[in-house]
Amino acid sequence: MPKIIKGLNKKQLAFFASVHYSTTAVAAKTFNPKITPQNYNIAYPRKERTTIGAITIVSDIMKDEIKKTTLVKLYASGASGKKLCIETDDKIDATLSKAAFLSNKVFDMSANPTFRYIQRWNEALPEFNTGHFHRLHAFMSDEIESENDNITFAGDYIGGPFIEGAFTSGVNAALRLNQRLHLQ
Ligand SMILES: Cc1cc2nc3c(=O)[nH]c(=O)nc-3n(C[C@H](O)[C@H](O)[C@H](O)COP(=O)(O)OP(=O)(O)OC[C@H]3O[C@@H](n4cnc5c(N)ncnc54)[C@H](O)[C@@H]3O)c2cc1C
Numbered sequence: 001m002p003k004i005i006k007g008l009n010k011k012q013l014a015f016f017a018s019v020h021y022s023t024t025a026v027a028a029k030t031f032n033p034k035i036t037p038q039n040y041n042i043a044y045p046r047k048e049r050t051t052i053g054a055i056t057i058v059s060d061i062m063k064d065e066i067k068k069t070t071l072v073k074l075y076a077s078g079a080s081g082k083k084l085c086i087e088t089d090d091k092i093d094a095t096l097s098k099a100a101f102l103s104n105k106v107f108d109m110s111a112n113p114t115f116r117y118i119q120r121w122n123e124a125l126p127e128f129n130t131g132h133f134h135r136l137h138a139f140m141s142d143e144i145e146s147e148n149d150n151i152t153f154a155g156d157y158i159g160g161p162f163i164e165g166a167f168t169s170g171v172n173a174a175l176r177l178n179q180r181l182h183l184q
Helices: 010-017 078-084 089-103 132-140 163-183
Strands: 024-031 040-043 052-059 070-076 115-121
Touching (some): 010 132, 024 078
């Protein structure tokens, strides 16, 4: 937020500086397998896998019976994400593919992909660590937003680290702004 809005006050700067994010890297690859697998998602508990956090397998035969492309996405765990983000695309791909091969035999990752895309998420999800609810309470009690400003804040770091949290905080920010504009 401080990168987008200039002139934030001390309390606002302290609040935004307190928001920390997890980091992950995602390898997305498409294949044309002989036998099209069913759509499949696996999420690994932190204690079970240290390198890979999740795998999603999606085949598009629902849309196009002829194409038979399968999209496999490999998500680095929180622990490995930070280290992998500074590596090359090839290293990220190789590390996650090896971990995926070791952790499940659902899909043969040794085949040649038809396409590959590597995405680094340096600020993936806000971490609601110790004290974050306390800071959110300060945010909600008008200590962060000033009633005289025509700016309201929204995002998953306020509402919860998922789409619904981001969406809900956006709706609430719009309601607060509407209320302030009507008071002026
Ligand atoms: C890999 C991954 C998988 C996820 N999967 C799920 C899932 O399955 N289900 C779920 O509910 N949630 C999921 N999430 C979380 C969800 O995507 C986020 O919680 C949500 O998108 C956050 O919305 P937001 O509007 O707060 O922020 P964002 O969607 O991050 O929007 C912030 C916007 O600000 C822009 N921006 C940043 N800096 C600047 C700048 N300086 N100037 C101008 N613009 C800027 C960015 O480009 C971006 O468009 C996932 C997140 C990640 C990273």
